[in-house]
Amino acid sequence: MGLIGLGSMGRHHARVIREVEGMELVAVADQFGDRHGVAQGLEVLPDVGALIGAGIDAAMVAVPTYLHEEVALALAAAGVHAMVEKPIAATAAEGERVAEAFAAAGLLGAVGYVERCNPALLEMRRRIAEGQLGEVFQITTSRQGPFPGRIADVGVVKDLATHDVDLTAWIAQSHYAMVSGQVTHRSGREHEDMVVVSGRLENDIIVGHAVNWLSPLKVRETVATGEKGAFIANTLTGDLTFVANGDVRSEWERSSHFRGVSEGDSVRYALARREPLRVEQENFRDALWGRQTEVVSMEEGVHTLRVVEAILASAASGRTITL
Known part of the structure; x- marks a missing residue:
């Protein structure tokens, strides 16, 4: 797993990814640095291109909403499965482009609506x-x-x-x-x-x-x-x-x-009462493994x-x- 966006949500995703069996956090990226100490020994990469270059299988996108389309389209083009924090993009038109890119590439694309968990x-x-x-x-x-x-x-x-x-x-x-x-x-x-x-x-x-x-x-x-x-x-x-x-x-x-x-x-x-964010990441993992699950x-x-x-x-x- 790679994680891009190390802010208030990204830090929680990093913790949960590290806790979920079958997931390994191997790369993190944020152009603004790591103010919450999320990296824990990993190099803080500058952008999505560097994250893709780390050889990841899937990514969690937790950047600000206005960057969702740009980051998600780069991941789709590189063949990387992804879950994007809600909302999927800044506009419905941008969201459609993202959804179409993942579908065309045959990739798993999900949106992080944690309340469902x-x-x-x-x-x-x-x-x-x-x-x-x-x-x-x-x-x-x-x-x-x-x-x-x-x-x-x-x-x-x-x-x-x-x-x-x-x-x-x-x-x-x-x-x-x-x-x-x-x-x-x-x-x-x-x-x-x-x-x-x-x-x-x-x-x-x-x-x-x-x-x-x-x-x-x-x-x-x-x-x-x-x-x-x-x-x-x-x-x-x-x-x-x-x-x-x-x-x-x-x-x-x-x-x-x-x-x-x-x-x-x-x-x-x-x-x-299980932590919803953990359930969300486990669902994403199970979907990546081809199991029947809800994302x-x-x-x-x-x-x-x-x-x-x-x-x-x-x-x-x-x-x-x-x-």
Whole structure:
């Protein structure tokens, strides 16, 4: 394995690659040096060309988003399999070029959407697929917290909301059909720092996302509501709770006229909590070995970028955008 990009995400990828059986980190590269001490005796190479020259089989790309296309295309041209940190590229058009290059070369290309490896979301998706919710009506997400100093090249939509778009389509097993977005700029930066999104998937599930960098309270929550109840996933803690629809009639006079859903039994599942980033790298390794496993394809990464670009277009135009 080679790793390019030794910043705040790259340092974690380096640690995990070194821990995963069957992977050996043999080369690292970053044009800005190694401020986190990731190399641990390896030479810090200056660019992707030098990384390829080290004779690697596969690479992890953790450079800033605006460099994703350039680095990924160089790896594809050299016949190197790669996983690219999310989003796949800065624009959907760039992402399409990357995905096409890997497909044409017959290479494994993946995108690093680590939330798909969160134990709470993995369990939620499994139980929904088994029919525990019955028909799914709605999926909502809340991803809020303080501003991260590491982000400079994109706004909250492409940095954070891209997670919510990807995981929602994955849980629902459906693409987005339409979106409407509202953004605001409150921190004096070029890019948006708050977004609220509503939309509908192709399978008619309605969705909503509240994402920002302006909250003192860190929240990471995904709620799926269906005909049999609701799943609530806290992806900060890896907890999954199921609240069933109740069938007990209320005797309280003020609510006795209500004929909708009532709150039933609540269950919090005991889950094995493995580090999502490690699961992500193990999935990539297994895919390289030809095993049946789940990685986020580059085509899925492109769809997610099309959705987030539609969210930004909606916010700029005041219209709902159909994909």
